[in-house]
Amino acid sequence: xxxxxxxxxxxxxxxxxxxxxxxxxxxxxxxxxxxxxxxxxxxxxxxxxxxxxxxxxxxxxxxxxxxxxxxxxxxxxxxxxxxx
Numbered sequence: 001x002x003x004x005x006x007x008x009x010x011x012x013x014x015x016x017x018x019x020x021x022x023x024x025x026x027x028x029x030x031x032x033x034x035x036x037x038x039x040x041x042x043x044x045x046x047x048x049x050x051x052x053x054x055x056x057x058x059x060x061x062x063x064x065x066x067x068x069x070x071x072x073x074x075x076x077x078x079x080x081x082x083x084x
Contacts, residue, residue: 003029006045006052010038014074018081025081027052032063032071039073046079054080 014030033039046052059076
């Protein structure tokens with residue numbers, strides 16, 4: 001629910017992989033974005049969220065529109081999720 005609240009138009013979660021690290025929940029995400037603008041809006045919303053911290057972009061990939069993909073950018077992100 002916390003993640004759903006941060007998704008702006010033009011962004012979708014492709015994969016989400018939560019795991020415990022030292023008693024804390026770390027989340028790895030792969031998101032697809034229609035544009036750089038929607039990607040930036042998502043990152044800002046994630047940073048402004050009280051539920052996520054320590055946000056790190058691990059990778060960014062441009063998607064060739066000739067492959068039939070609607071997403072233009074794919075991001076790999078890791079963040080801490082605060083469960084309280």
